[in-house]
Amino acid sequence: MDERDLQRLGQRAREERVESVDVRGRVLAELARARRPEPPDRALLAFAAASLAAAAAMTIFALPVFQALEEPLAGLFAGAGIGPR
Amino acid sequence: MDEEDLADARASLGGDGAAFARLVGRHQQAVAAQLARFTRDRGLREQLVQDTFVEAWRSLSGWSGRAAFAAWLRTIATRVGYRFWREQARARATQDVDDPRLQSALARAAGTPQAVQPREAAELLHALLAQLAPRDRLVLTLLYWEGCSVQDAAERTGWSRTMVKVQAFRARRRLEKLLPAGLRPEER
Numbered sequence: 001m002d003e004r005d006l007q008r009l010g011q012r013a014r015e016e017r018v019e020s021v022d023v024r025g026r027v028l029a030e031l032a033r034a035r036r037p038e039p040p041d042r043a044l045l046a047f048a049a050a051s052l053a054a055a056a057a058m059t060i061f062a063l064p065v066f067q068a069l070e071e072p073l074a075g076l077f078a079g080a081g082i083g084p085r
Numbered sequence: 086m087d088e089e090d091l092a093d094a095r096a097s098l099g100g101d102g103a104a105f106a107r108l109v110g111r112h113q114q115a116v117a118a119q120l121a122r123f124t125r126d127r128g129l130r131e132q133l134v135q136d137t138f139v140e141a142w143r144s145l146s147g148w149s150g151r152a153a154f155a156a157w158l159r160t161i162a163t164r165v166g167y168r169f170w171r172e173q174a175r176a177r178a179t180q181d182v183d184d185p186r187l188q189s190a191l192a193r194a195a196g197t198p199q200a201v202q203p204r205e206a207a208e209l210l211h212a213l214l215a216q217l218a219p220r221d222r223l224v225l226t227l228l229y230w231e232g233c234s235v236q237d238a239a240e241r242t243g244w245s246r247t248m249v250k251v252q253a254f255r256a257r258r259r260l261e262k263l264l265p266a267g268l269r270p271e272e273r
Contacts, residue, residue, distance in 0.1 A: 010229035015203035
């Protein structure tokens with residue numbers, strides 16, 4: 001079997017009649033599925049909410065500590081109506 | 086048909102599903118015939134036809150309208166078919182060329198392909214080319230089964246014309262080595 005045989009065999013094979021197909025419904029269904037937004041991942045949302053709550057709690061606790069460290073005399077002058085500077 | 090294709094492609098880009106269904110309806114048979122060279126399994130072929138149109142829809146904005154829609158679609162179908170071969174390459178179950186039924190058909194087809202029915206010729210060519218690596222298989226399928234010119238094959242694969250010729254030459258040599266004794270060119 002040489003190149004010419006291959007050409008002749010290909011030519012013969014091209015005469016084959018392929019069964020008809022109809023994929024219109026399947027294609028449109030696939031496109032509709034692709035267009036639909038993905039439902040939110042509930043576990044991920046719960047984890048994000050828990051993380052946010054933990055971060056907020058840490059901020060509420062850490063802010064006075066940070067302020068006290070940065071301005072140690074602020075409490076002393078708070079009632080006198082004057083600042084440390 | 087080109088005018089209709091252009092109008093339907095524009096409407097599809099605007100979200101008109103019915104317009105895209107018309108495009109699918111007009112071209113699905115030609116795409117199925119092309120993909121029959123990539124798989125003989127009807128179910129898989131339908132899946133590949135579907136994949137081709139889904140991919141076409143995704144890249145529809147890239148179709149300029151200068152080339153015929155059918156030609157653009159053939160390039161996508163080639164890519165889909167080639168990707169399918171590559172995915173199947175490791176686990177591929179192909180007919181052995183030493184199969185006596187295949188050898189008999191090969192012997193009848195050599196020199197006088199009219200001695201075999203078109204379907205048998207297609208089965209034979211598919212079984213023969215399936216022995217090759219996807220790149221070799223693709224170039225021989227395009228050149229000999231689809232009857233593409235070197236230029237067409239280059240456009241479909243994205244290779245240069247020289248690359249197509251070199252790949253085809255090497256693929257033919259590799260195919261000859263896989264042929265059963267007595268069907269190799271030097272032994273005839």
